[in-house]
Amino acid sequence: MQLHVFTFNPLQENTYVIWDENSMECAIVDPGNYNSTENQILRDFILNQNLNPVFLLGTHAHIDHIFGNWFVKHHWNISYLLHSDGLPMFHRSEQMAALWGLNYTPSPMPDLPLEHRQKLNIGNTELEIRLVPGHAPGHVIFVNHSDRWVIGGDTLFKGSIGRTDLPGGDHELLLEKIREEMFTLPDDYLVYSGHGPETNIGFERNHNPFF
Numbered sequence: 001m002q003l004h005v006f007t008f009n010p011l012q013e014n015t016y017v018i019w020d021e022n023s024m025e026c027a028i029v030d031p032g033n034y035n036s037t038e039n040q041i042l043r044d045f046i047l048n049q050n051l052n053p054v055f056l057l058g059t060h061a062h063i064d065h066i067f068g069n070w071f072v073k074h075h076w077n078i079s080y081l082l083h084s085d086g087l088p089m090f091h092r093s094e095q096m097a098a099l100w101g102l103n104y105t106p107s108p109m110p111d112l113p114l115e116h117r118q119k120l121n122i123g124n125t126e127l128e129i130r131l132v133p134g135h136a137p138g139h140v141i142f143v144n145h146s147d148r149w150v151i152g153g154d155t156l157f158k159g160s161i162g163r164t165d166l167p168g169g170d171h172e173l174l175l176e177k178i179r180e181e182m183f184t185l186p187d188d189y190l191v192y193s194g195h196g197p198e199t200n201i202g203f204e205r206n207h208n209p210f211f
Helices: 036-048 069-076 084-091 093-099 171-181 201-207
Strands: 002-008 013-019 025-029 052-057 079-083 112-114 119-122 125-131 140-144 149-153 190-193
Touching: 002 036, 013 036, 013 190, 025 036, 025 119, 036 069, 052 069, 052 119, 079 084, 084 093, 125 171
Parallel strands: 025 052, 052 079, 079 112, 149 190
Antiparallel strands: 002 013, 013 025, 119 125, 125 140, 140 149
């Protein structure tokens, strides 16, 4: 499976396009595209790579990770998958956008729920869903065991963790779930975070100051 990252919107969020090289089926993960320029960048990449979008996947429902949902859903008409525990945060998205003075076209509702330990296929590639709350209710990560990487959203960053001072945050729960669901992976698994550069499990297990 191939992966490409874009950094979009005023909050510098990482949007991922992942695709299976055999089928060219792809998923768009946490689309943060914020304006017409960023919409065009995302659309052109998918067209130029001859990709076939099949899923819109959400790690969680904070506003910076769903700015592009409306565009993706209406442009490609693909299923939007989000854990059901994230729905209260999802429903507050318009309020949060107004609070921060950000433009926001309301996201369509999720079509299907994601579940802990669920397996999801994109072409011939399987992703494992793991529930890692603490930064936000219903936060999930996507684990690709074949290629040994994780899309971790705002759980684990290089040298840091996701903030837990927002509504629904729980610092101790986040630490517990990172230990249970991420630090049980092998050291060489790459972690693609929701903001900033990638890291790997071994480095964070041994050097992250929160642990």
